Amino acid sequence: MALDIRKFIQRFIEEARDHLSNMGEGLAALEQGGGDAELINGLFRSAHTIKGSSRMLKLVPVTETAHSLEDLLSALREQRVSASPGVCSLLYQGVDALTDLVEQLTNNPDPAALTPVNSQLCQALKAAAEEQQLLSVEPAASASVPEVIVAPEVVQEASNPALRTSDTVRIRLSKLEELIKLMGEVVSSHAGFRELVDTARQLDRRGQLEGRGELPAAWHQFTRNLRETVIAQEDLMQELHDKALQMRMLPLNIVFEPASRLVRDLARSLGKQVECRIRGAEIELDRQMIDQLADPVIHLLRNALDHGIETPEARQAKGKPSQGLVSLSARQDGGWVELEISDDGAGISLEAIRSKALKKELVTPEQLETMSDQEVMDLIFLPGFSTSAMITELSGRGVGMDVVKRSIVDGLQGVISMHSTPGEGSRFVLRLPLSLAMMRVLLVQSAGHQVGFTAQYVAELISMPETALINVADRNAVIIRNEFVPVVNLAELIGLPALPEERRLLPRTEKDLLLLVTRVHHEKLALVVDELLDERDLVIKQLPEHLRDRPMIAGMVTTGHNRLVSLLHVPCLMDMARRSRQPSAVSATTAKTEKQRRILVVDDSLNTREIERDVLEAWGYQVTLAENGQDGLDKALADDFDAVLTDVEMPVMDGFTLTARLRQDERYSNRPIVIITSREKESDRRRGIEVGADAYIVKGSFDQNSLVDTLRVLLD
Template sequence: MALDIKKFISRFVEEAKDHLGHLGKGVEELEQGTDPELVNSLFRSAHTLKGSSRMLKLEPITQVAHSLEDLLSALRDGRLTCSAEVSALLYQAVDTLTDQVESLEAKSEVAELTATQVAFCKQLTALAENPELLNSTASKSAQAESEASIVEPSEAKVDSPPSDQSKPALKSADTVRIKLSKLEELIKLMGELVSNHAGMRELAATARQLEKTAESKPNSHLEMQQFSRNIRETVLAQEDLMQELHDKTLQMRMLPLGIVLDSASRLVRDMARSLDKQVECRIQGSEIELDRQMIDQLADPMIHLLRNALDHGIEQPAEREKKGKPSRGLIQITARQDAGWVVLEITDDGAGLSLDAIRDKALKKGLVTSTDLDEMSDQEVTDLIFEPGFSTSSLITEVSGRGVGMDVVKRSIVDELQGVISLKTQLDKGTCFTLRLPLSLAKMRVLTISAAGHELGFTAQYIAELLSVPEASLIKVADRNAVIIRNEFVPVVKLADLINLPATNQPVQKPLGAAKKELLLLVIRVHTEKLALVIDELLDERDLVIKQLPEHLQSNTLISGMVTSGHNRLVSLLHVPYLLAKARKVRGTGKSEGKAAVEQERKRILVVDDSLNTREIERDVLEAWGYQVTLAEHGQDGLDKARAEVFDAVLTDVEMPIMDGFTLTARLREEENYQDKPIIIITSRAKESDRRRGIEVGADAYIVKGSFDQNSLVDTLKILLD
């Protein structure tokens, strides 16, 4: 009876993917330095692929695997050393095998090798036998690649119109492996749950019996008490079982990020090749696990970020050499876990983002006015790239420049994945995009609160703290309320007013101006930006299953999902990034109060503070009086900006990273341009020794945040500037 080879194809594909993943990572490691054991391991993977494919009569795969094995054998025996040219050939071989395996998985067969692929295999074998052929082999390979794309399973021409199949993709498997032990745990839990449910049925029968005999038995209340205890214990036990069952089920859906990241190296190589750029892609932390549902949605944003790094970031080899950089660019993808978040960083060592180019494009697109740009910090200008239709590329290509991409990334990360995205860039040094994602969208820690009689929810990763403060502790700055929390100004707003909650018949929170001794504040946070929401009370805190909004409601940016809270009540989850954005838009500008007094002079003030909220509030106060304000994130940033341009006065905090305010003040006094310029320290340090030190290092005024008065600040600044 003939052997049915097709039955073994799926098993071969599964094992081949594991070996190819190992080969891809191994080649990356070889570029950092040759390790004999690593080479042996890669040789074994290629050998296994050759043998397995030969048994299944998959001759095209066997030929490529055999030529790869020859090249690895030469490396293992020391006849050949790993170099950039050898790495490129190894990558091409692995990519060709990957295409073949994917074709086999989709069509249950693999196409015969093209003439170019046959030539490539012969080149690898010839190089293994005679390493002196390296230069000519590499050049021939490069020539063949430009003519016929040897890593593609077909011989499509370069100028062929793009199809859906040719679009870049980070692929994840349709099936996943589950350990037998996990399945056994799940089956065991199901058995316990069934048994427990049988007990619930018995209790229901007992309840009916008690109902019938309650009137005839004088001591029936004792039986009722016992019954109440029994049912309470049974319900609690069932809740524990269901909780554990749900947790185990979710764990089965948690998969390593490598499922989507491992193909990123090849994607980068393919896109770099189309741009005539040399790029290395390094991946760390691919073992970090994330919910499969999120992994699937992460692929598109990752492709956009990689495209951005390759097209806008990494320069052409000749340009990089002129800048003193290696001709080969570097893209690093790093994953790590931070409490309940997974943090992904996509970093390149390219040209960085030009703030001037962003400003010019933003003006041409009408995204902002010139006045707005003058008042925006460097980070705010950088964040304009996330606006819809924004692109600094002057040329529309197959990779980017269509004004589509970064806004899609932000919408996917923030709205769909409930995450946070930020970026840091430095001209000619590179750019780093940071994505913070919850481990799962299926179940999260949720706080339910009451505001104006409405029950609402917040996912815990956005909550900084919950605190009660005296109403008298609120301060008025820039026409809005704020509270000082550990050396930081945090804006305060009533949640009901912020989202226009309708009044209900239930008791509601009194307005801020009413006689009330204590306010309950829920402090929400995204990155370093915070907002204190006035709420009525905290109702509950627990892990809850998140329900996605129906399709017709998914455009609602205020609501991120729903949870069920007791008695099957649906509770809306508020989307914190939207709340922060809305608070920024509705805050009072207050620029009419004193603007005329100093409008004609437009004195320039530098504000230095590591707290985003404090910087923004101080800027609003000063701009309300007509001052032109520049912001700095810490002492060193402030010193750099003070040296780059001359300011009329400097306001600085004390406790900051990299360089504190005392050191900054002392350093500024050493600068010729700042020997006589006013420097004001604004801090929460109230000790007399701190005041003396501030004066000793050269500060003209020392203002304590706890007793902060915006009029006092403005008056002090006026006196010092006169």
């Protein structure tokens, strides 16, 4: 069935208008000498987005004009040309040409009705990008002064043709958004009534405890009725908010359908044979999410086609079908949607990533040596990273995976992860909330202050005695289910001053530590907080414009009595915790004078690997990391290590099997192998010794000095 792209034109018009408006403001600042890197990057990204979206809809004049504009902005970004008056004039003409084309689409959404591209303007833009003499540009004969046309934004009608006109009503999207926002505020502010109910119940109990006599039965009945009424109202308001939000929900097919056409068109232009499979396109997301999701999906698909899927000849030579496969799938998981974009292409070359990271000085050789394969893969999310040997029209000019990650993590409050097997393909998983209008939030008290965390970053909340903390490489950690997890005090991490007792919501109590365990991908961080205040669905408010340069704060929420509370951004907190790590106070002389030994650390927990690495590096050892037994075996056999430290419970291959396999290799038949595990049973200890381990350390009694002393004895 042929794809009717006209139904997507309205969305493109709305998106393009926003980008062109931003470009107009940006060019005004550029012309006045405010051409900083971020401003030029913003102009470049807007042109890049318009180019990509228009290509999907076969809007050829728009695509070619935006591409030429992107050429010149790329040259500006790379400082090959300067923002001279002539260059600014050309940029303005390019934006005006795009504006004219977009307004033509408003009058007539047929792509075939667009005026031909202004080739003279495109040539002038390209010439300026190549530092050639600026060409004067005459207005195209078909160009007209753009009119200001007010087009109503409408909610997408249901596709059921049986609906009669009287069954539907069109409203402006802005009015619907005002309604949803208002409903969210009502739901959030209703929390104040719950607090009043709790206060009434406490007064009731206090009166009885203080022996003031039996309170009137009418008072007891009043408090019960009040509580039941408030609960009933909460349920009704939540249902009303959900119904209002459903009116703004749109199916993922709006993103998936044009994306599948893009795959076919790009494959044809690259001379590749590709099948595009789609599943879960009927799942719905908030319109606000849909609008921001298209660009990351398009970028991932372009990368899959340009760098992932091989040519038919190359695939046949590898024993693969000549036709490649790209899959887009979605599934709903409670209040979340998981999108998966995968291909069966060449996969991601770890060596290419390592080489590019070193070449661009994103990491040092020493840092690269200690990284696991997954950590190396995650380097593609760093700004400016690209493994492409050359810049192409399809894969862009440095609009890399960092932009995709920023869109998903910062813009959509989601999580992106990547998995790849060389020769078999790559898979990107995007986990997103159904809506940004309201999210589950945990409110906690730290140093007397209220702060919030969105639930998707919270793994668990646990209480444990302070004696459970262990000191590893001059920082605190705790062992949670066979995994070392770093521990930091939240107030100290973000610099919160302690409030006096009279200003605290809850009094300070002397008891066990309360740890809020946060998680991003495979990394965990335990934050020490005072109390858990509440957990509920709240409206997320954006920060004011002048505060949006604070990456630590993701937004604001309103609690009872209209109290504004900051919502902390967990990925940023983890970065802050990493930067705050101080090297161990081990004698530098010791590290320099001792012969640097090479140690292989094998553990499936990212936190455990990093902590053990920090301990060993502080004592002058050179450390390489592996994330499971098979990865450890491969690295051990491909390289030469003085000792191996391994966990037991790991996927693919456990530590016992790894130890036995290493002992079969002549090089490792007598070299130290130390098992570090949470298994305390004597039978496990015996098995460790039987397979060839030289030492067996239980994580529950882990001591960094004991580990180092054990290694020294075994190595000497």
